Amino acid sequence: MGRKKFDGAWECINGGLHLRCCGNLSPESHYPSMTTYPKGTSSSMGEGSEVAITVVFCVMGMTCAACAGSVEKAIKRLPGIREAVVDVLNDKAQVLYLPTIVNEESIRDAIEDAGFEAKSMEDDSSNNTSFQICRVHIGGMTCTSCSSNVQSVLQSLRGVQIAQVALATEEAEIRYDPKIISYTQLMETISNTGFNPILISKGEHISKIELKIDGIKNEQSMYIIEQSLRTLQGVETIETYLDINKIVLTYKPYMTGPRTFIELIESSGSGCFRATIFPNDGGRKAHKQEEINRYFKLLIWSLVFTVPVFLTSMVLMYIPGVKNVLEVKIVNMLNIGLLIRWEFSTPVQFVIGRRFYVGAYKALSKGYANMDLLIALGTNAAYFYSVYVVGRATFSSHFEGSDFFETSSMLISFILLGKYLEVLAKGKTSQAIAKLMDLTPDTATLLTLDDDKGNVLGEREIDSRLIQKNDVIKVVPGTKVASDGFVVWGQSHVNESMITGEAKPVAKMKGDMVIGGTVNENGVLHVKVTRIGSETALSQIVRLVESAQMAKAPVQKYADQISKYFVPIVIVLSLSTWISWFVAGKLHSYPKSWIPSSMNSFELALQFGISVMVIACPCALGLATPTAVMVGTGVGATQGVLIKGGQALESAHKVNCIVFDKTGTLTIGKPVVVTTKLFKNMPVKDFYELVAAAEARLLLLLIFFY
Structure with missing residues (x-):
């Protein structure tokens, strides 16, 4: 019998099955980016010059977002906690705390009191944080013999901690130590095995962008642009393709972004270059x-x-x-x-x-x-x-x-x-x-603020993929929030049903968090962006679905x-x-x-x-099992149910009880007529005409009295 927790999500009991419905989900806690706080960071949230310390716990027993929420709440109840971030996907909890007020033992006890096992990863945190996750599309696999061979070859490489190769999605997820082996060596290994690798991403905190450059006349032009981009902090690698006028960059999104790249390119070469995001960015579709x-x-x-x-x-x-x-x-x-x-x-x-x-x-x-x-x-x-x-x-x-x-x-x-x-x-x-990724809008309204009082100096419409961290965007009524952040000005109600499952709009005012992809109902909001790209709640949901499809x-x-x-x-x-x-x-x-x-x-x-x-x-x-898992998790995601891998689906036939924490996860907040029963012998069509006439009359009366 599984643990019975109903804190913000519903859980299926019996047989060890846990299906997490998108009900009452807190993206800040359940889909974190696991930002690393350096040890000895000086706290700026009171207590003068008090120094905060970071500790990472391995938390065992978390099965869904409700569990992650319980762990986070248990930690934050303690005095001296600055920040707590729980990653249910990797079974980690990262805590920023004041050592003069609370210690690691108290934090561990709080996690265990919530019903989970906790172990400090401080001793080997350097080893754990050094690992990166590389995702590669592999073309040419035809059967499980191919995928098994690729997986065994990757697993045998020094520096590779674990490798998963999924035939149904034609992708590999490799956890490796970049100090020992590079992602280019991983790509070469796959290529030498006889298949065609295409890099999707090479790290959780590394983003990739493809830019199309107009105005390039020769190699010298491309060289000028490349050298200009290399001067930017946060740029990892640059690949140029002169034949199609394309530049591919990998970068750290918390240090720079695509809008900075475009502005720098267009200011190079006496302004004769024009840069845009390359069509079909990502290439998988x-x-x-x-x-x-x-x-x-x-x-x-x-x-x-x-x-x-x-x-x-x-x-x-x-x-x-x-x-x-x-x-x-x-x-x-x-x-x-x-x-x-x-x-x-x-x-x-x-x-x-x-x-x-x-x-x-x-x-x-x-x-x-x-x-x-x-x-x-x-x-x-x-x-x-x-x-x-x-x-x-x-x-x-x-x-x-x-x-x-x-x-x-x-x-x-x-x-x-x-x-x-x-x-x-x-x-x-x-x-x-x-469809999940399409929930974010194509464009956003970027605000230009003065440095002193934060007054709005101007606004312009940009591609939502050009949003960078700490940007302030304007969200008008009826539009979607372009990225995760918090409100710096304005009041409104936001429909968060795509994340929480609740149809009732949530009131938002200054200081409240908003989620990318949710719909602003009435007032105008100014939102300061805190998470972009793979760090957003929506991207983490997509990653969870992809991880479920990868799992065997x-x-x-x-x-x-x-x-x-x-x-x-x-x-x-x-x-x-x-x-x-x-x-x-x-x-x-x-x-x-x-x-x-x-x-x-x-x-x-x-x-x-x-x-x-x-x-x-x-x-x-x-192909039978992976295809079934792929279809099940994909269709479930579009219906608002995130399924954590094939093991949950395999155990589904053992379920005899499903418990919901609230009706909001089952309803859409809009009553509809589902059936009609007449107690008088008359045609249903005539009955509907009378109902429509009565409704129209009632509407006219309301308008008149108003």
Whole structure:
């Protein structure tokens, strides 16, 4: 039986399942950026020159946002606590406290009194804080053998603490020590394994931006811009692409930002340069669409060549007039139908099916077998035996054999159809995260203030991606808050249902926190931005969903273990099937009536062997669970329910009780008529007309008296 806590979120009891609904959620406490406070920081919040100290606790037992809120409240009740930030994702609590008033033991006791286990990480905090998380998109993975191989290679690298590779999302999350190994070495390792890595992010406190520069004439122009950007504090790396006039920067968002980059670029070179955020920044949505289009084109071209092969072998042979044409002999026993099938199946096998050869070669060169190897072996066995039939028919006047050209080409077409449906499903599922990210507005109104009294000197509309820390933005009624911050001027009501689940607007005044993506209902607010980019509450929610999709369910771990040995076993079984049926045919162990008139015992045995090899591919075994977790967590997020990984979904069938802390998590605050029951025999349409007339009359009376 799980811990029963109902402090701001609801928890499902029984079976260890914890689903955190977006109800009463405090983003400041439950989705922190875990800002590191240096030891010995001088406190500016009273007590004169009192020095505050930072300690980091490892808190075990937190399962949802309610738990994190309980821990934070328990810590903040203690005297001498300056700040407490709880990260439920990483099981950490970071506390800034005054050592003359409270000590670590008291803080630990407060956490344990709240029902959790706490352990100080002060002794090895340098080691823990030195680790960074790198997220990489990996292209070219086709089955669990590929993802398992990449994960084992990354895990074996010195400096890598843990590596997770998810086949469904085609992403890797690597926790590494940048002092020992760099992210470029991680990318090279993945590339050497035979896959295509694309960096998404290289650290929790490192942001990435792509800028398009207009006005560049030569390499000297790009060099001037690059050297100007390197003078800025907080810039980590700069990559230039002269052919497309693009610059990619990684930077520390609490020190600088994209608006500073653009202003610096446009002030360089006598003002002849213009910089904008590069289209499709992030690239994942464009990459998904590109992958869908690529598989669709491959499928269409495969069908163009496969359909004639299928018709000449399965349909047209039963039409008397056409059959006679197809059986016209060209050379010896080589007829027109056989030649057509050979010509049309060859492009499918070697041009459209080239990706299977490439994937199989990469896998074999790295010492493992994957799904591409099964497909390549099965289709090649069918194709080259058919080529053998063509050769025998060409040089023999008595040979009669059946070809398998339709088998090889149709198998490739069916597999491409499956891959197209797979990437299409993944693309639709990833839209759940895209919808969450789209909650933030595209533009924001930036205010310019004087340094003395804070009076507004001017305002201008900017791209919301150009907002930087400590900016003051204006939020008018009916618009969304562009980023997390606190109110410095104005009063209003803000609809925070997208975060808290409560439909009732929350009153906001000077000093109150507001959340990016929430809707301002009535008054004008001036908000000072405190969190941007990956630090915002909305970004942390997206990160939680992505982490849940990356996490492997317990049943998936068993599937991955089986998949490692599945391909070699299938190959052995396929060869055994072929040899067994061939030997049985030679020994006449089964009736001759089992052999079709167009085949012999060798061809029958070969067909059985190919069937075992191709049908038993491990794609369903490896993709079923991660795809289900990906769909479940994605759809749940769009409905306001954040599911913490596949383990929760796997345990869902054990739930027999769900407890909600308040009705606000279930309602939308707007009563609606859900059903109508008449106690008089009259048409429902007439009843609705009377109700509408009464409502309109009542509205007119209210307007008149008002």
